[in-house]
Structure formats: C-alpha cells, structure tokens
Amino acid sequence: MQRLLVLVRHGQSEWNLKNLFTGWKDPGLTELGVAEARGAGRALKAAGLGFDTAYTSELGRAQRTLTLILDELGVPNLPTTRDIALNERDYGDLSGLNRDEAKARWGAEQVHLWRRSYDVQPPGGESLKDTIARVLPYYCQEILPRVLRGERTIVTAHGNSLRALVMVLDRLTRDTILGAEIATGAALVYHLNADSTVESKVVLQPQL
Numbered sequence: 001m002q003r004l005l006v007l008v009r010h011g012q013s014e015w016n017l018k019n020l021f022t023g024w025k026d027p028g029l030t031e032l033g034v035a036e037a038r039g040a041g042r043a044l045k046a047a048g049l050g051f052d053t054a055y056t057s058e059l060g061r062a063q064r065t066l067t068l069i070l071d072e073l074g075v076p077n078l079p080t081t082r083d084i085a086l087n088e089r090d091y092g093d094l095s096g097l098n099r100d101e102a103k104a105r106w107g108a109e110q111v112h113l114w115r116r117s118y119d120v121q122p123p124g125g126e127s128l129k130d131t132i133a134r135v136l137p138y139y140c141q142e143i144l145p146r147v148l149r150g151e152r153t154i155v156t157a158h159g160n161s162l163r164a165l166v167m168v169l170d171r172l173t174r175d176t177i178l179g180a181e182i183a184t185g186a187a188l189v190y191h192l193n194a195d196s197t198v199e200s201k202v203v204l205q206p207q208l
C-alpha cells in the first residue's frame with residue numbers, strides 16, 4: 001500500500017520579498033510566489049503523484065498555494081481541511097519587523113537564535129518547540145491516520161510549521177534542526193512505512 005505524505009511550503013509571500021518577519025500575519029503571494037506554487041503543482045504532476053486529501057493552515061498564502069497546486073493537478077475540488085494548528089510559528093513582537101533591522105538592533109547571533117534554535121522564544125512569540133507542541137498532536141491525530149490508511153495526502157503550510165514536522169519525520173536533533181531550511185515552493189515527498197517511520201524522502205523543486 002502507498003502511504004504518501006507531501007509537505008509543501010507556500011510560494012514567496014509579499015513579506016518574504018520584503019524580508020519581514022511574518023508569523024501569523026497574512027500577506028499574499030508575490031508574482032514569483034504564484035509561479036512557485038504552480039511550479040510545485042507541475043513538479044508533483046511530472047512525478048506522477050496524485051492525492052486523495054489535502055490540509056492547509058488558516059493563512060492565505062498557504063491556502064492560495066494549495067489552490068494553485070490543485071489547479072495544476074486538475075483536481076480543484078479535492079477535499080481540504082484548514083486548521084490553525086498548521087499556521088506558521090507565531091513570531092510575536094517581531095512580526096512585521098525587517099530581519100536586517102532586527103539584526104542591527106539585537107545582533108545577528110540573537111536573531112539567528114530566535115529564527116532557528118529549538119527552544120528560544122522570540123519576544124511574545126513561539127519557539128520551534130512551542131510550534132511542535134501544537135503541530136505534532138494535530139499530525140498524529142488527524143493527518144497520520146489517513147496516510148497510514150493509504151489516503152494520499154498533501155499539506156501546504158509554512159517554513160517553521162513544516163520544520164516542526166520535518167524534525168520529527170527526519171529524526172533531527174535540537175542541534176541538527178538549526179541547519180534545516182525549506183525553500184518556498186519546495187515539495188517534500190515522503191513515503192512512510194506502516195509503523196509511520198520514513199521509507200523514503202525526495203525534495204522536488206518547483207518547475208518554473
């Protein structure tokens with residue numbers, strides 16, 4: 001039986017382009033972001049992948065990315081579940097600030113810790129650990145059972161909410177997660193074993 005799970009980061013957003021911390025703010029996709037989302041759909045189609053069910057966050061950039069992918073795949077009405085559990089990590093008081101300005105104010109090292117460490121919380125926001133604490137139960141209770149039943153599943157979400165899942169799936173540690181980056185429009189194609197461990201992983205870049 002096929003146990004397919006595909007994780008896609010949304011295409012470039014207006015705030016990715018402006019280099020602003022985004023978190024739970026809701027900017028739209030740029031023109032490039034739309035092309036990346038369509039390109040992710042084309043890459044999945046070229047790989048011969050199809051889906052039975054879809055998940056996305058409560059944020060527009062991930063929802064629009066899913067819509068564009070499903071359009072490219074020719075299944076615009078695929079059953080889709082939206083849930084706040086898949087939202088981006090909440091950047092708290094950093095939301096809307098420019099990353100370079102933040103570095104000038106607090107130092108590059110501190111900003112790197114806020115952005116990529118496992119358990120350092122940005123002021124008023126969530127650490128990756130906090131994000132995992134909401135993403136993982138949702139994955140275990142809602143998404144994984146369907147994948148294990150053979151429902152081919154696509155999830156469009158965000159850099160850090162997907163890093164939370166990747167940390168678990170790829171068995172990364174609090175040290176190795178520091179270097180894990182997911183590009184906009186990238187599709188992580190997982191096939192799982194019956195015990196929910198990873199049988200294989202391939203990263204597809206968007207076909208622009």
Ligand SMILES: O=C(O)[C@@H](CO)OP(=O)(O)O
Nearest residue numbers: 020021022023088115159
């Ligand atoms: O701003 C954000 O919400 C995220 C993703 O764009 O940024 P970072 O890569 O700094 O975690």
